[in-house]
Amino acid sequence: MGTKTVDETGPEANEAKPGDETEDLTGTPDADGTTGAGAAAGATAQEAGPTDVGQGAGAVVSAALGVVSLTGSWVGTVASARETLIGQLGTASNAGVAKQIKEVYGDAWQTTALWGGLFALAALVVGVFVLARPAFGAPGKPQAPWIKSVAWAGVSLGVIGLLLAVLKYTDVLLGLPSAS
16 A cells, blocks of 8 residues: 555654754753753752742642631640539539639630631641741742732731630630529
8 A cells, every 4th residue: 555654664754854943852961961841840949949849838828827727727626625513513513603704614615716826827827927927038029929829828827816816815706604
């Protein structure tokens, strides 16, 4: 037959024709000692320079800590349950209702608020650090827009979480019911 299949291609099929721009993928070194595929990838990586992986991770951690400060954490739940148990053990069965409410539920509520506030403060500190990092690292290099956005989200969630934690701890928000 007159057509060539892939198996029937001869050495003339691999020859470069004038005007063809092909890349050497065989791994043979070019004149400068690099291979065709590796040289293109290496040049791109060198031009890009260091990545913003650390700043991006910090921004995501800040936002995650802010969410945890609002929704609660395992540590806060365990600490709250511990305070409830301590309140139950420390309160006599003949104690007044007001004392029982405060000892059993009040301390646990404040412990939950305290842990939420600590997570909110951590979110706030990490977010501010990520936003301030370019000023101390490479001032001329702009920060990626998504990193700024996520870091600002972490800062915002941290502020909201800190405000709510203070309001819960001081019983301004959802205080204990009165026993009278």
